[in-house]
Amino acid sequence: MDEDGRKIPTHEVTYARLRDMILFGVLAPGQPVTIQGLTAELDAGMTPVREAIRRLTAEGALTPQGNRRVSVPQMTEAVLDQLAWARLAIEPQLARLAMRRLTPGLIARLTALDDEVNAAIGAGNLAGYLRANHAFHFTLYEAAEAPVLMDIAQSLWLRAGPSLRLVMGRFGSSGLPDLHAEALEAMRGGEGEALSAAIARDIQQGVDQVRLALSEGAF
Amino acid sequence: MDEDGRKIPTHEVTYARLRDMILFGVLAPGQPVTIQGLTAELDAGMTPVREAIRRLTAEGALTPQGNRRVSVPQMTEAVLDQLAWARLAIEPQLARLAMRRLTPGLIARLTALDDEVNAAIGAGNLAGYLRANHAFHFTLYEAAEAPVLMDIAQSLWLRAGPSLRLVMGRFGSSGLPDLHAEALEAMRGGEGEALSAAIARDIQQGVDQVRLALSEGAF
DNA sequence: TCCTGGATAATTTGATCAAATTTCTTGCCG
DNA sequence: CGGCAAGAAATTTGATCAAATTATCCAGGA
Structure with missing residues (x-):
């Protein structure tokens, strides 16, 4: 629930959590990011995790590796x-x-x-x-x-x-x-x-x- | 299939199509964007459409309206x-x-x-x-x-x-x-x-x- | 080196549930 | 008697999940 008494959807929470993991150094550069790995870690279903990954990919926080894998980008x-x-x-x-x-x-x-x-x-x-x-x-x-x-x-x-x-x-x-x-x-x-x-x-x-x-x- | 002989996933195609609709003036400012409406129009399932909408929302091309609807933003x-x-x-x-x-x-x-x-x-x-x-x-x-x-x-x-x-x-x-x-x-x-x-x-x-x-x- | 399974993980679908909007009804007041 | 408003039902749409499908990778063998 947010401050207005509304329920915050799972995918929003999941996105925020994954974003913070990237922003605050929990995930290392080069580390692979898998949907199934995160469902366990973030305690969410596939769909919310999937969406979070896609959003963050769109924002440049994650990079697709061509072969439908996603990872934390290396700095160059x-x-x-x-x-x-x-x-x-x-x-x-x-x-x-x-x-x-x-x-x-x-x-x-x-x-x-x-x-x-x-x-x-x-x-x-x-x-x-x-x-x-x-x-x-x-x-x-x-x-x-x-x-x-x-x-x-x-x-x-x-x-x-x-x-x-x-x-x-x-x-x-x-x-x-x-x-x-x-x-x-x-x-x-x-x-x-x-x-x-x-x-x-x-x-x-x-x-x-x-x-x-x-x-x-x-x- | 792309030029490397790899299959392009549906959600990529769907994203590209919806993006172009926004970029090239097919969708008017203020127009609501519904998942189910687009599944018909873009000939894709719910999940790919959903992802396309999320990605474009993350890029600022669509705006969430608070009550979990999404629309094309008005210019101000x-x-x-x-x-x-x-x-x-x-x-x-x-x-x-x-x-x-x-x-x-x-x-x-x-x-x-x-x-x-x-x-x-x-x-x-x-x-x-x-x-x-x-x-x-x-x-x-x-x-x-x-x-x-x-x-x-x-x-x-x-x-x-x-x-x-x-x-x-x-x-x-x-x-x-x-x-x-x-x-x-x-x-x-x-x-x-x-x-x-x-x-x-x-x-x-x-x-x-x-x-x-x-x-x-x-x- | 190239090919062929087999394993792993992503993609996609369809179903189910929940929320929000719209419509319709009903009762009250002018 | 007519219109308006509040509330309830119905419809539309979004969110989530689990199963089935498909692609990619990797190892072992020809």
Whole structure:
């Protein structure tokens, strides 16, 4: 049941669960995804699982292998370049649009989410970090009220998701600037361009980490 | 069977057919899309139709109506703004990337496609125009070999598709510049930036037409 | 190396159940 | 007496499942 007392259909729940598995690093790149394997794991029938897989394939989160198998895509140099370019095009714009509608309450929520991010980093908690980081970015983007751009951003994150688990290892050790803090500072000052720039640099930083891991043959 | 001798599954064929119906103006904005209605029309079982609908919903080509029905989305000012911005961000970049890999053979094919576009315009043939125009843009973009950006572009075109049928009426009458011709000129000269700019203006021109129709309450 | 079963998994169908919409009825009020 | 509205039945449509079908892969043998 959802908040309106309506029953949420099984295929929606199944989709959300599988999506989160991809987004938050439960599924490794290259891992095969079978319908029958997931019916057991997600406790659903074939039809809902099937639909979830198809939806995620349409969003680029899973790749069909020609011979009617589906797997979690491997990250490649070429794909990373495209992801980086597209994210740098879309997400700073979402941040810019969001700026106009930010309320003090929202900024407080974003601050709390950033605290969660830092706590997770401190604790070396990968799943917690990925969740909090995703929540930080998307509650900000949500404020832009631009569903078309949001869908694109979500698809781009889904494509990047499985690779991020391998980046975590390298990342307590680095003295990188905290760009979420800079973003929050810009929000409080109402500076749209500074916010947009901070988000852009945050994206760039993440992409650089993945690129580094990729060049070291981590995948 | 496809070119490798493999059988194409029904749900792929069904998806392609329904997608083209949306892309090429067969389905009107606001029109409800029912599974059982399509099983008859597309000559397929429930499951393939169901999957096609889900995939297209995930791509933004169809919208769920809350009460588990699905329909072709209405165009709004807000969505058009986002579509315009995103298309102007993505597609000129695809054109730029494509430039480096264009061969004389490809340019010849694109020239032929543009002839088709103009012939369809001359004949007032809406379906032919939409098909040829789509083919022109996407065979160009295909050359960029950037599947991530291609998927985004495809999704954006799907969202715009149903609205384009209503724009055709107004458009023999206008002395608009032929931007495909300019694009082809840039390709022949190997000028990436000029190509990118021509594509951008082509997009802008199309968006302006839709915006005009929208402001006149055509939807 | 090529061919031939056999195993595994995806595809598809048809049936069944549940939800939502529409239609029809019925009773009340003007 | 006529119209309107509320509620109930019927119809339409979506969701889910399980069985039957079909394709692909892999191993073993010619």
